[in-house]
Amino acid sequence: MMKTGVTITIRLKSQRLPRKVILPISGRPMVEHLIERLKTARLPDTIVLCTSTNPQDDELIPYAERTGISYFRGDEDDVLKRLLDAALRDGLDFIVSTTGDNPLTDPGYIDKTIERYKETDADYIYCPDLPFGTFSYGIKVDALRKVVGMKKERDTEIWGHYFKDSGQFHVEKLEPEECLRRPDIRLTVDEPVDYDLMKKIVFYYLLPGLKQVIGLLDEDPSLAEMNKGVVQRQAEVKEVLVEEDDQDS
Template sequence: MKIGLLITARLKSSRLPFKLLRDLNGYSIIEHVINRSKKLSDIEDIVLCTSINQQDKPLVEIAKKNDIYYFLGSEDDVLQRLCDCAKFFGFDYVLSITGENPIFSIDHTNLMINRIKTLKEDFIYIEGLPIGTAVYGINVKALKTVCEYKDEIDTEIWGPLINRPEIFKVGKLIAEDFYYRPNLRLTNDYFEDFQMMNKIFCSFNSCSTPSLFSVLEFLDNNREILDTNKERTQLSLDDDTTKRIDEFFKHNHHKIIKIKNKNYSDDI
C-alpha cells in the first residue's frame, strides 16, 4: 500500500495574513510542519498540496528548498485538490494535515499509519487531541467517490462530506487521558494562536522537534500561557450548511452508494 502525507497549505488567510511564512524560533510555521512530517514512519512521499494561484508560489519554493514534492490544484475545493494530488502520485491512502499545525502528534500519526495497514477503513480520525494536533486518514477510493458525488465547491471544512458511516467504513482513535484536551488550541488561525505557539517554540531548542507529550507537559507547568488564546474558538460549518449537506446525503443515498460501488469494484 502506497501511503502519502499531504500538507494542505495556502497563503490566503484573512484572520492571520501569510501565517504559514511567520517565523517560529528560526523556522517558518510551514517548515516546522515539513520537518515534523519527515519524522513519520512508513510514508511513501510528503507533498505540499497548494493551489494554482500565484500568491501561493512562495510555498512551492519552500517545498523545493526542503526537498519534498509539491502539487498545484484547486484554490477553494480542498477535497478535489487532495484527490487530484493523490491520483497524480499514485497513492492508495493519504494522511491529511494542514500547514498551520506545527505540533501535530507524530506518535498518534504513526498509530494511524499502523491502523491503515491492518484495517480496511475509508476514513480515520482521532477524537480528543488538542485542536491542530490530529491528522486524518483517507482511502483514495473514498476521496474519489466524494469528489464525484458532492455538490459543495468550497471544501475548506470537508469533514462532514466524508465522515459518513452510512456510506463509508469510518474508524476512530481516541486520545489517551493525558492527551485528551479537545478544547486546547495548538494551531495558528488567529494572532493570539501564533503568540501562544511562539511562546511554546521559543521554550525549546530551535532545531528540535518537540513531541506533543513534551509540549503538553510544558503547558501543564506554565499554565499562564494557556490564557493567550483562550478567547478564540474553532471555526465550524454554520447550521444552514450542515443541514444542507445532511439533506443532500439523505436524498441521494442510493446514487452515492452506486458511485461508491463503481469505484470499489476491484475490491470485490
C-alpha cells in the first residue's frame, strides 16, 4: 500500500533573521503554527520534522514531540539526502516537501499534490504560481533516490532544478485556482519585515485560509507593501544532472 508523508526541512542557522522558525507569533512558535496547519491536510499519512544532527538543532525536537509528529535528524548540508533518509526510514513512497520558514503553506495544495501523484505517478510536482511561501513540492522517493545517487554537490539547500531541468523525470505542474494565482504576494519569512507581516496576518486569522490572506492583503494594501522591497535570494545552480553513461564523457 502506498504511503505518503509531509516533510518539514528546518534548521536554526538562519543569519538574516536568527532562530526565525521558533520566533513567537500570537503566543506560539512559528513552527507550531506550520505544524498545526499541515495537520489539516487530509491525505498525508505522516508529518516528519527533518532537521540536522548539528547540536544547535537539538532545540527543535521538543516541538515535534509536543505537537505529536515524528522527527528525523540527518545530513547537515545535504538536504536531499536528509529527506531521502527520512523517507526510507518511514517507508514512504512519496513526500511533499515543506520548509519551516513558510508557516502559511497551503494544506489544500498538499492534498492536490498527492492526488496528482496518484493520478500520474509523477516524479516531481510543483505549483509555482501561488503566493511565494505557500506552495510545496511533491517528490517520488524513487526519483529522489536517483538524484541523490547521481548528484555531485553536497550542499543541496536549493534542489528543484535537479528534477525540473535534467529532462530525466516526469514533471507535473499544478495550476492553482485563478483567485489564488498571486505570485506577487510574498508570504515566506526570511527578513524582519516578513516576520512583522506574518504577525499581523495571524493577529487577524489564527489559521487563515489562503483566500482569507489574499483578501486581507488586497483590502489593506499597506500590509502587502511591508515586504515588497525584499529581494528573494537566488542560489547559483552549480550542477545539472547527466545520465550515468555520460558522466565520464
